[in-house]
Amino acid sequence: MFNTRKSLPRRTFLRGAGATLALPLLDAMIPASTAFAQTAAVPKTRMGFLYFPHGANMNRWTPATTGFDFEITPILKPLEPYRKYLTVVSGLENKAAIAPPVHALSPGTWLSGAAPRKSQAPWGGITIDQMAARHLGKDTPLPSLELCIERAGFGAFDHEYGSSYSGTLAFRTPSMPLPMEDNPRKIFQRLFGLGDTAEDRKIIGQQYKSLLDLVSEEATDLGRNLSVADRAMLGDYLETVRELERRVQKMDERDLSSLNVPEAPTGAPESFEDRIGLMFDLIGLAFQGDLTRVFTLMMQGEGSGMTFPAIGVRDAFHATSHHAGEKTKLDKLEKIQTYNTQIFAGFVRKLAELPDAGGSMLDHSILLFGSNMSDSNRHNHAPLPAAIVGGGNGKIKGNQHLRFPEGTPHSNLLLTLANRAGIPVEKVGDDGTKAFSEV
Numbered sequence: 520m521f522n523t524r525k526s527l528p529r530r531t532f533l534r535g536a537g538a539t540l541a542l543p544l545l546d547a548m549i550p551a552s553t554a555f556a557q558t559a560a561v562p563k564t565r566m567g568f569l570y571f572p573h574g575a576n577m578n579r580w581t582p583a584t585t586g587f588d589f590e591i592t593p594i595l596k597p598l599e600p601y602r603k604y605l606t607v608v609s610g611l612e613n614k615a616a617i618a619p620p621v622h623a624l625s626p627g628t629w630l631s632g633a634a635p636r637k638s639q640a641p642w643g644g645i646t647i648d649q650m651a652a653r654h655l656g657k658d659t660p661l662p663s664l665e666l667c668i669e670r671a672g673f674g675a676f677d678h679e680y681g682s683s684y685s686g687t688l689a690f691r692t693p694s695m696p697l698p699m700e701d702n703p704r705k706i707f708q709r710l711f712g713l714g715d716t717a718e719d720r721k722i723i724g725q726q727y728k729s730l731l732d733l734v735s736e737e738a739t740d741l742g743r744n745l746s747v748a749d750r751a752m753l754g755d756y757l758e759t760v761r762e763l764e765r766r767v768q769k770m771d772e773r774d775l776s777s778l779n780v781p782e783a784p785t786g787a788p789e790s791f792e793d794r795i796g797l798m799f800d801l802i803g804l805a806f807q808g809d810l811t812r813v814f815t816l817m818m819q820g821e822g823s824g825m826t827f828p829a830i831g832v833r834d835a836f837h838a839t840s841h842h843a844g845e846k847t848k849l850d851k852l853e854k855i856q857t858y859n860t861q862i863f864a865g866f867v868r869k870l871a872e873l874p875d876a877g878g879s880m881l882d883h884s885i886l887l888f889g890s891n892m893s894d895s896n897r898h899n900h901a902p903l904p905a906a907i908v909g910g911g912n913g914k915i916k917g918n919q920h921l922r923f924p925e926g927t928p929h930s931n932l933l934l935t936l937a938n939r940a941g942i943p944v945e946k947v948g949d950d951g952t953k954a955f956s957e958v
Contacts, residue, residue, distance in 0.1 A: 564912045565806055565813070565883060566813050566886070568816070570818065571856070575856050575890060576852055579592055580856070585921065589607070598863075604881060604910055604918075606918075606919055606958060607919075607921070608932055609922040610924055610927050611905055611928070612900055613629065615628040622685060623680055623684060624680060625891040627643055628644075629688060630815070640694065642694055644949075646815075647947055648815050652813045654940070655942070662813065663814060664706070664811050665698065665815050666700055666798055667699035667816065668816075668818055669825060670701065699815070706798070710808075790829075799869065803870065832855055840895035860888075881909055882909075884909035885907065885915060886908040887907060930947045930952075934946070935955045935958050
């Protein structure tokens with residue numbers, strides 16, 4: 520029997536006037552009669568680092584038992600359906616963040632493990648996401664995405680350390696913090712783009728209402744040569760792009776001119792749920808189109824004043840985090856922290872449902888979900904809440920709780936994740952020298 524089927528290149532794009540749309544991995548990109556592992560369709564490892572501020576109620580985060588099949592705690596309960604992908608790591612400390620201006624340093628030292636210098640100019644350490652971007656992102660249009668839901672709040676500036684570490688998780692070099700983007704439209708345009716200049720984009724915007732209008736003819740031509748299964752996958756992918764585009768446009772079309780904005784707003788200017796849901800959908804789309812393989816996300820700003828009416832918490836997050844042992848505040852704090860996990864679990868579900876090279880996107884991802892603070896009332900940095908989610912291309916065991924001796928460097932976990940992703944690094948930060956074989 521002769522097989523004459525031709526395959527598409529993995530990096531096939533649909534192109535139109537001023538727009539380029541990457542495609543998901545299709546069966547047509549796998550050459551006929553070729554072993555899967557020998558093709559460009561070999562699953563790529565993807566990494567995500569998701570930060571929540573103000574630590575966690577560790578009594579409600581940390582499982583009571585170690586090993587496999589541990590009992591999941593209340594704050595982690597939303598991740599129960601994905602426990603085979605879940606590894607909880609306890610006993611970690613980040614000495615790099617220990618300094619009086621806690622909120623000013625916590626975000627920017629979480630992924631570096633390097634203590635910054637006292638200076639108004641930034642000087643910290645290269646963060647693990649940027650090490651990953653250099654290795655995993657060298658073949659993608661965007662080596663990494665840096666995202667946030669709100670800008671840094673209280674503690675954004677310190678007279679000794681400046682403001683370089685409070686508003687970002689990512690440092691490309693010790694002196695180059697990367698800005699985090701909170702505008703979904705800018706992220707959408709960064710992923711897909713419309714025009715090379717502002718004038719180009721203005722003209723295109725007047726002529727077309729949708730990115731897909733620009734590439735529809737080429738999409739139709741491509742579809743004629745695909746299998747039924749590939750046409751269905753392509754159709755689903757394009758529909759996802761259109762739906763996200765519609766949501767971004769709807770957000771932009773809001774008319775706030777008639778609102779009487781108070782001097783001290785009680786929450787974000789638009790729904791936290793809508794904004795973070797859109798962010799996660801954009802990340803999923805970027806993963807699916809192989810536009811990037813690395814992202815960082817701050818779920819709230821450090822020192823956040825955000826409120827959470829959707830779960831009945833109308834007190835500001837930061838104020839609630841200073842609970843002083845008061846049961847009412849601790850209960851509210853637990854609700855906020857559980858809610859963050861619930862929202863994150865929704866993203867995990869999305870990755871579990873996205874097919875990717877013989878498995879799911881979750882099978883091939885490594886996600887770190889945690890904070891650089893432990894007890895928010897004490898402002899301490901041990902033991903840190905840390906959870907790994909994802910199969911890591913078969914390199915992460917999952918379904919276990921690991922407890923290391925008190926004071927074990929958090930950077931050892933970062934080193935471990937780098938090694939599991941195939942990133943050639945022997946040390947992370949000031950003290951990350953020993954990877955965990957147990958992970």
